[in-house]
Structures are given as structure tokens and as C-alpha cells.
Amino acid sequence: MSEHSAYRPQSAFMQWLERRLPIAGLVHSSFIVYPTPRNLNYWWTFGGILSFMLGVQIITGIVLAMHYTPHVDYAFNSVESIMRDVNYGWLLRYLHANGASFFFIAVYAHIIRGMYYGSYKEPREVLWILGVILFLLMIVTGFMGYVLPWGQMSFWAATVITNLFSAFPVVGDPVVTWLWGGYAVGNPTLNRFYSLHYLLPFIIAGVVVLHIWALHMVGQNNPTGVEPKTPKDTVAFTPYATVKDAFFIAVFCLFYAWFVFYIPNYLGHSDNYIMANPGQTPTHIVPEWYYLPFYAILRAIPSKLLGVCALLASILLLAFLPWLDTSRVRSANYRPLFRQFLIVWFLVVIGLGYLGSQPPEGGYVIAARVLTAYYFIFLLIILPLLGLFEKTKPLPNSISEAVLREGLPAGASAPPPGGARG
Amino acid sequence: MNHTRGIVLAFGLAVSLSALGARAALAQEQEIPPKQHWSFAGPFGLYDPAQLQRGFKIYKEVCSNCHSIKLLAFRNLADPGGPGFTEAQAAAIAAGYQITDGPNDQGEMFQRSGKLADHFPPPFPNDQAARAALGGKLPPDMSVLAKARSVERGFPWFIFDAFTQYQEDGPDYIHAILNGYEDHPPAGVTLPPGAEYNKYFPGHAIGMPKPLNDGQVQYTDGTPMTVDQYGRDVAAFLMWVAEPTLDARKRLGFQVFVFLIVLSGLLYFTKRMVWYEVKHQS
Ligand code: HEM
Numbered sequence: 286m287s288e289h290s291a292y293r294p295q296s297a298f299m300q301w302l303e304r305r306l307p308i309a310g311l312v313h314s315s316f317i318v319y320p321t322p323r324n325l326n327y328w329w330t331f332g333g334i335l336s337f338m339l340g341v342q343i344i345t346g347i348v349l350a351m352h353y354t355p356h357v358d359y360a361f362n363s364v365e366s367i368m369r370d371v372n373y374g375w376l377l378r379y380l381h382a383n384g385a386s387f388f389f390i391a392v393y394a395h396i397i398r399g400m401y402y403g404s405y406k407e408p409r410e411v412l413w414i415l416g417v418i419l420f421l422l423m424i425v426t427g428f429m430g431y432v433l434p435w436g437q438m439s440f441w442a443a444t445v446i447t448n449l450f451s452a453f454p455v456v457g458d459p460v461v462t463w464l465w466g467g468y469a470v471g472n473p474t475l476n477r478f479y480s481l482h483y484l485l486p487f488i489i490a491g492v493v494v495l496h497i498w499a500l501h502m503v504g505q506n507n508p509t510g511v512e513p514k515t516p517k518d519t520v521a522f523t524p525y526a527t528v529k530d531a532f533f534i535a536v537f538c539l540f541y542a543w544f545v546f547y548i549p550n551y552l553g554h555s556d557n558y559i560m561a562n563p564g565q566t567p568t569h570i571v572p573e574w575y576y577l578p579f580y581a582i583l584r585a586i587p588s589k590l591l592g593v594c595a596l597l598a599s600i601l602l603l604a605f606l607p608w609l610d611t612s613r614v615r616s617a618n619y620r621p622l623f624r625q626f627l628i629v630w631f632l633v634v635i636g637l638g639y640l641g642s643q644p645p646e647g648g649y650v651i652a653a654r655v656l657t658a659y660y661f662i663f664l665l666i667i668l669p670l671l672g673l674f675e676k677t678k679p680l681p682n683s684i685s686e687a688v689l690r691e692g693l694p695a696g697a698s699a700p701p702p703g704g705a706r707g
Numbered sequence: 708m709n710h711t712r713g714i715v716l717a718f719g720l721a722v723s724l725s726a727l728g729a730r731a732a733l734a735q736e737q738e739i740p741p742k743q744h745w746s747f748a749g750p751f752g753l754y755d756p757a758q759l760q761r762g763f764k765i766y767k768e769v770c771s772n773c774h775s776i777k778l779l780a781f782r783n784l785a786d787p788g789g790p791g792f793t794e795a796q797a798a799a800i801a802a803g804y805q806i807t808d809g810p811n812d813q814g815e816m817f818q819r820s821g822k823l824a825d826h827f828p829p830p831f832p833n834d835q836a837a838r839a840a841l842g843g844k845l846p847p848d849m850s851v852l853a854k855a856r857s858v859e860r861g862f863p864w865f866i867f868d869a870f871t872q873y874q875e876d877g878p879d880y881i882h883a884i885l886n887g888y889e890d891h892p893p894a895g896v897t898l899p900p901g902a903e904y905n906k907y908f909p910g911h912a913i914g915m916p917k918p919l920n921d922g923q924v925q926y927t928d929g930t931p932m933t934v935d936q937y938g939r940d941v942a943a944f945l946m947w948v949a950e951p952t953l954d955a956r957k958r959l960g961f962q963v964f965v966f967l968i969v970l971s972g973l974l975y976f977t978k979r980m981v982w983y984e985v986k987h988q989s
Contacts, residue, residue, distance in 0.1 A: 323985055362778065365778055365850065365851065366778075368952065369778065369783075369951060369952070375952040375955075375956060376956070376959070379956075520985055524981045525981060525982065525985065528981050529978050529982075531974050531978075532971065532974035532975050532977075532978045535970045535974050536971050538967055539964070539968065539971060542960065542963050542964060542967060546956055546957065546959065546960025546963060546964075547750055547874075547957070547960060548868075548869060548872050548874055551868070551869060551874065555854060555855050555856060555857035555877070558854040558949075559847075559855045639862075
């Protein structure tokens with residue numbers, strides 16, 4: 286973006302390199318002098334946390350893969366031998382299994398931030414859509430990873446989820462057979478899931494590059510939703526954002542370490558310590574916690590086909606948010622009605638998550654239907670209409686003005702301005 | 708009114724609720740096993756080697772007649788963070804077992820006495836043989852049994868568990884099963900042939916005959932020889948079998964925590980210094 290102080294290499298070698306491959310200049314302009322709004326709060330650190338977690342997953346995953354055997358007869362025991370016989374294998378595995386959960390915690394925080402502050406709006410549509418693609422890729426990667434230890438939940442989750450495709454008329458059954466590589470989930474399925482589970486994180490890394498590229502074209506949004514106008518509105522990425530991100534990554538790691546070292550199996554399911562047995566269905570088949578809201582939507586719809594469509598729609602609709610939301614004001618801080626509907630929507634997603642973990646019976650089904658209805662009504666009806674009717678609050682003229690009015694230090698975890706005060 | 712607080716709350720709730728819901732799956736009508744005191748509970752809890760040795764004795768004398776532990780090697784008995792046998796003791800235990808090896812140069816399988824590197828031999832050659840001997844019921848392998856059973860805690864307990872670090876529901880359940888036999892099932896309950904009534908087993912009709920009775924296994928260190936105590940000892944042993952690296956994990960965990968707290972503190976003050984001017988300008 287604007288007023289970058291150009292990169293001037295100091296050493297002879299760096300000058301030599303810069304004329305041939307301006308990589309240091311790229312790093313300099315993207316991560317050193319890159320201007321970031323001065324009023325960002327800690328919700329903006331989750332992008333850094335996500336990059337960090339992707340690195341953790343790739344590094345622990347590569348080492349796990351050195352010891353893992355993708356075969357129905359050996360997979361379960363090979364994971365156990367990682368836990369027992371590989372030096373620090375227990376650490377690698379618990380970091381990786383809990384890392385997936387913390388990756389999702391970070392991505393949900395990141396999405397909540399984007400929705401609350403309207404970061405998907407013009408000119409950030411492509412950036413946002415790339416984010417939805419990353420979320421989809423993570424879902425697929427996590428699902429395939431969960432199958433690898435070949436426990437009871439691995440096997441039955443794979444069976445239930447791949448079977449969803451059979452809901453589609455005509456092509457359904459052949460597609461499922463093709464996915465399985467046979468007539469049931471078996472060794473060919475495990476092998477291809479392993480192959481894809483190894484591949485997809487690198488595709489994710491590639492899309493992350495596009496995501497950051499798009500970000501650097503349009504710049505970051507901020508809690509006011511007002512674009513930076515003068516250099517007074519921004520600070521340099523380094524040291525300001527770097528040190529803040531580093532601090533919050535350390536705090537996030539504390540939270541992560543609590544799970545890895547003290548309650549490593551808390552987020553998992555005990556049935557996954559039973560080797561996969563195609564002849565014995567577990568009493569309840571539940572996916573990992575991060576899929577539960579979508580699982581609840583799937584089961585809320587009585588027809589299997591429509592349920593699958595609703596499940597897909599619930600994620601894909603997010604990509605259309607820039608057009609579903611017709612308001613020109615970005616931040617929820619200046620949109621009192623939107624803010625309320627949105628917070629209710631977040632609570633509804635939590636509620637769906639809870640219902641997804643419960644058996645699909647009686648009151649749970651009815652509750653799941655009501656919440657599913659709100660999920661879609663918010664996205665498809667409330668959002669478009671709000672933009673037309675809502676009376677928004679006056680926006681500050683600039684970020685600096687908002688910071689001054691707030692009287693709070695920029696960069697601290699300042700509550701966004703507006704609200705009762707505004 | 709503070710917006711951020713609202714979202715933080717909503718988000719925290721979201722994560723905890725849905726995260727934990729995943730656990731809320733096992734057996735709905737399950738009787739809740741009473742919580743026991745475990746030396747390995749909590750952030751500093753470690754295994755008690757004496758207890759693991761007693762538990763091993765019970766496994767060896769009783770449970771191993773039906774249950775295998777295929778993933779346990781004799782050498783593990785001398786591993787740090789385990790029952791604390793010396794290597795010589797572990798080798799002596801191994802030597803007491805006959806292991807099928809081979810084929811030899813004549814192409815035949817043969818028997819030899821066990822070595823440290825061998826795994827515990829299973830009591831039955833295969834699942835079918837086990838079923839045939841035990842009225843059609845299969846005794847599960849015990850390698851990870853203590854982690855493969857859990858207790859449905861329900862809302863809101865599962866949230867507290869994340870803070871209190873309650874991770875011992877598996878051993879609690881095993882202890883409860885061993886103490887849950889009742890001679891006479893409650894009125895109106897008929898058991899299938901060969902099954903016994905167990906208060907804590909899902910569905911109550913268990914295919915395992917009551918394995919332990921008071922005084923059955925001899926303790927030489929003065930520990931009470933009751934089913935209650937036996938149950939705790941063998942459950943602790945099975946927890947070690949399922950999670951042999953727990954001691955190492957908690958020790959490293961403490962070091963990591965100290966490191967991360969210091970690092971976060973330093974980064975926090977660095978951040979304040981870096982941002983000082985931005986905060987106080989204009
Ligand atoms: C996008 C990042 C990734 C996510 C979200 C993810 C997720 C997962 C999950 C949920 C599991 C099951 C853990 C368990 O229950 O034990 C798993 C296992 C596994 N993953 Fe990944 N993973 C990622 C990246 C990778 C990478 C880059 C590799 C290798 C290059 C890898 C290799 C493995 C292996 C070998 C296993 C089986 C061992 C085990 O169960 O611990 N993963 N992954």
C-alpha cells in the first residue's frame with residue numbers, strides 16, 4: 286500500500302540478491318513497513334494464530350507420518366506405537382490431535398471477527414471468499430485426519446459422512462462406491478484419505494498465500510469499519526503488529542498447552558480408543574466438536590437429500606455474505622439491530638453445536654429445527670432487509686478521531702467505540 | 708456496555724458447549740461410577756509405583772486368564788514412570804512365560820521362555836477361542852481399555868471438568884465395574900443365561916463372571932485385601948498400561964507452563980513499551 290519506505294539492502298550480498306530475486310524487499314514491504322490500522326483489537330491476532338497453527342500441524346504431521354502405517358490392520362497399533370515407542374511420540378500426537386481443535390477455535394474466532402466488523406464487504410469480497418475456501422479445506426482435512434487412527438469413531442464417522450453422498454439421486458450410489466474404492470469403507474478408503482490428508486494442508490498453505498496477497502491489496506479492516514485515511518490512522522506492521530501477535534500467540538499457546546499436557550483426551554471420544562470394527566456400530570456416532578453445528582443442521586431436516594443440501598448451504602452461503610448483507614456500514618458497532626441479530630445468530634450456532642452432540646430424539650429435534658430455521662432466515666432474509674431499513678449510528682470521520690473520542694489507548698484491547706456511548 | 712465482552716462471552720460459551728457436547732454421547736442411562744482418589748490425578752499427579760506393582764499382580768493372577776494386553780512388552784515393566792521393576796525383575800517375569808516363536812530351520816513353530824522384548828502373550832489364540840471358552844462373550848484387550856471407557860458427565864459438569872482436569876473417568880469406571888456386582892438383580896430384571904447383574908455395566912447384564920473377591924490376591928505390604936482396594940490398584944495399573952507416558956507428560960507440561968507464562972509476561976511488557984508512543988501521541 287501507500288507510503289512504504291522502500292527497501293534498501295545494506296550488505297553487498299543482499300544488494301546482489303535483490304537485483305535477481307527481490308524476496309527480501311517483498312518481506313520488507315509485506316511484514317515490516319506494511320501499514321496496519323492503529324485501532325485493531327485482539328480479535329485481529331487470530332490470523333497470525335492461524336498461520337502459526339498451520340505450521341504446527343504441518344510439522345507435527347510430517348513427523349507423525351514417518352511412523353504411521355496406513356493399513357486397516359496396522360493403523361490403530363501404529364498410532365499406539367507412536368504413543369509408546371517413539372521418542373516424544375505422545376507429545377507429537379497430542380499436539381496434532383489437539384492442534385486440530387485449536388486450529389478450529391482460531392478459525393471460528395477469525396470468522397466471528399469478520400462478521401462482526403463487516404470485513405467481508407467491498408473491497409474485501411475476494412479475501413473473504415478465499416477465507417471460506419480455507420475453512421472448507423480445513424473441514425475436509427480434519428475429517429480425513431480423524432479417520433487415520435482407525436478407531437471406532439474414525440470408521441463410523443467415515444461411513445456416515447461418505448454415505449451422505451448416496452442421498453443424491455442416480456449418481457449417489459456410484460459416487461459413494463467411487464469415494465470408498467470398494468463397497469464399504471475399507472483399506473482403499475484409508476489409503477486415499479491418508480494421501481489427501483497429507484496433501485491438503487499444503488493446498489491450504491497455498492490458499493493462505495493468496496489470502497494474504499488479497500489482504501495486502503485492500504488492507505485490513507478495523508473496529509470502526511472506516512478505512513484509514515492518513516498516515517496518522519496506521520502504524521507499521523513491525524514492530525507494532527508483530528509484537529502484539531507474538532504476545533497473543535503465547536497466550537493462546539498457554540491455553541493449548543493446558544489441553545495437550547493435562548487433558549489431552551478431553552476433546553476426543555473414548556470410542557476412538559477401540560479399534561475400528563465394521564461389525565459393531567457405536568451407540569451414538571458423533572463427529573468432532575467443531576463439526577457439531579453443521580451435523581445438527583443435517584439431522585434437523587427430515588429428508589436426507591434436503592439435509593445434505595442444507596448442510597452444504599450452511600457453509601457455502603457464507604461465501605455470499607458480501608452480497609447478502611446490503612448495508613454499506615461495516616462495523617456492527619454502528620449497526621444496533623444487526624449487532625443484536627448477529628449475536629443471537631452466534632448463540633444459535635452454539636446451540637446447534639450442543640444439539641449436534643445429543644441423540645436426534647424428541648425435543649432435541651424440534652429445537653434443532655427452530656435453530657436451523659433462524660440460521661438460514663438470518664442469512665437469507667434478515668441480512669438483506671436490515672441494510673434497507675436499519676438506522677445506523679453516525680460513523681467517525683477517521684480512525685484517529687474514533688481513537689481520540691474513545692479516550693482509550695490504541696492497540697490495547699480497547700473495546701470498540703460506539704454502543705451505548707455512541 | 709461493552710461489545711467485545713459480549714462476543715467474547717458468546718464465543719467462550721460456543722467453544723466450551725460444543726466441544727464438550729462431543730463427550731456427551733456414551734450410554735444415556737449409565738449409572739455414574741463413584742469418583743475415586745487417584746495418585747495420578749491433577750497437574751502434578753504421578754503414578755504410585757507400589758500401587759502399579761499391586762495392580763500388575765492382580766492382572767497377572769486374575770485378569771490375564773481372560774484379558775490380553777497385546778501392546779505391553781515385558782521391558783515396559785522397567786520403564787521410568789511405570790511400576791518401577793528393575794530390568795532384572797522384568798526379565799525374570801518374562802522368563803516365567805512361554806512364547807511361541809518360529810518358524811525354525813525345520814519350518815516348525817516352537818516354544819521358548821520370554822525375553823524383555825516380547826509382548827505379553829494373550830490367553831487365547833484368537834477371538835473365537837475366547838468366545839468359545841466364555842459363553843460367547845469376548846473379553847476386550849486391555850492395552851488401552853482405561854482410555855476406551857468414559858462416563859457421560861452431562862451439562863454443566865463437562866465444562867467444570869476442563870478446569871478441574873478430571874480425566875480419570877476410565878479408571879473410575881473399571882473400579883466401579885469390579886465393585887458393581889450384585890448377587891440378586893432388582894425385582895423384575897431377568898438376566899440372559901451366563902450373565903451376571905452389574906450396577907455400572909451399560910445394560911447391567913455383564914458376560915464377565917465376578918472376577919475378584921475379598922482376600923483373593925495376597926498383598927505382602929499390609930495394604931487391605933478388599934475388592935475395593937483391588938479394584939483401585941488394577942484400575943491404576945490399567946491406566947498406566949493405556950497411558951505409560953503420563954508422568955513424562957505432566958513433568959514436561961509444568962516446564963512448558965513456566966516457560967510460556969514467563970514468555971507471555973515478557974512479550975506483554977515489550978508490547979506495552981512498543982505501543983507507548985502511539986498511545987500517548989496526539
Ligand atoms: C490443516 C492441517 C491439519 C489438520 C486440521 C489435521 C487434523 C488431523 C486430525 C483431526 C487427526 C486425528 C488425530 C487423532 O485423533 O489422533 C490427524 C491425524 C494425522 N495427521 Fe493431520 N492434520 C493436519 C495436517 C497434517 C499434515 C500436514 C500431516 C502430514 C504431512 C498430517 C499427518 C497426520 C497423521 C499421520 C495422522 C495420524 C496419526 C494420529 O492419529 O495422530 N496432518 N490430523
